[in-house]
Amino acid sequence: MATRLYTHPVCLEHLVPPGHPERPDRLRAIAKVLAHDVFDPLDRVEAPLADEGMLLLAHPQTYIHRVREAIPAEGMERIDADTVVSPRSWDAALAAVGASVTAVDDVFTGRADNVFVATRPPGHHAERDRAMGFCLFNNAAIAARYARKAHVAERVAIVDWDVHHGNGTQDIFRDDPSVLYCSTHQMPLYPGTGASSETGAGNIVNVPLAPGSGSDLFREALETAILPRIDEFQPDLIIISAGFDAHHRDPLAELNFTEQDFSWATAKLMESAGRWSSNRVVSLLEGGYDLEGLGLSVAAHVGRLMKG
Numbered sequence: 001m002a003t004r005l006y007t008h009p010v011c012l013e014h015l016v017p018p019g020h021p022e023r024p025d026r027l028r029a030i031a032k033v034l035a036h037d038v039f040d041p042l043d044r045v046e047a048p049l050a051d052e053g054m055l056l057l058a059h060p061q062t063y064i065h066r067v068r069e070a071i072p073a074e075g076m077e078r079i080d081a082d083t084v085v086s087p088r089s090w091d092a093a094l095a096a097v098g099a100s101v102t103a104v105d106d107v108f109t110g111r112a113d114n115v116f117v118a119t120r121p122p123g124h125h126a127e128r129d130r131a132m133g134f135c136l137f138n139n140a141a142i143a144a145r146y147a148r149k150a151h152v153a154e155r156v157a158i159v160d161w162d163v164h165h166g167n168g169t170q171d172i173f174r175d176d177p178s179v180l181y182c183s184t185h186q187m188p189l190y191p192g193t194g195a196s197s198e199t200g201a202g203n204i205v206n207v208p209l210a211p212g213s214g215s216d217l218f219r220e221a222l223e224t225a226i227l228p229r230i231d232e233f234q235p236d237l238i239i240i241s242a243g244f245d246a247h248h249r250d251p252l253a254e255l256n257f258t259e260q261d262f263s264w265a266t267a268k269l270m271e272s273a274g275r276w277s278s279n280r281v282v283s284l285l286e287g288g289y290d291l292e293g294l295g296l297s298v299a300a301h302v303g304r305l306m307k308g
């Protein structure tokens, strides 16, 4: 078996104004590093567009309709201070969701050991009925709910190491103890949520890190607060909200992680998946805004996934 990689050209057509950090070049930077011959064994598949019904797993119909109506016929439309849509954004969002749920199928049916989904828009800030922070639909939340519905997974763990707190994922699962949501993130920072006191139905583990925190504090957070909770929870699937904006090169935050930290964390979560979830790991791209830092980090992360 292999590591599968999903992306889709339409994700390059989700356009943003000049200077916006969540830009198509992010996916081009990822494609460039993954073109290296060490990544030849990747099983590269074009992301299928999701049925719109999949969105209902995490969002109400009224919200889905509102996003659809906001998509302009031409130009760009701002639907939040940071979140912009353009004519192909709907299909890009469906490709991101489609890849995320198909990745779940892949790991449950044995088509892949693990999967990395390189799509945009990202998802972890999207709440049940609110687009924000570059996110329209919550890919990780939809994938988790899909695993429960389509593959009878009893418990799913989502680990989010993006430098920003995944307020959307927390919002969606705050009263759903079938999903464990664990996040490391810089605090204070956008979106302002993610205090350790926010525990939902006992299924939310937030480990805020002060600006300037580096490798040691990240690894300690994972080893002392998150991995033990995963062992307690015994998930049938581990989903990674893989943002790489905690990298020291990133312009949006002040954490100082290295690409080796992402490789290390990947290995740790693969160990957990080996214990509890038959190695099932689905990793979804979230943030990461310095193109070089993003490329190095994705290479380290995917390289580790490929080691199985």
Ligand SMILES: [Zn+2]
Residues within 6 Å of the ligand: 162, 163, 164, 243, 245, 286, 287, 288
């Ligand atoms: Zn982020």
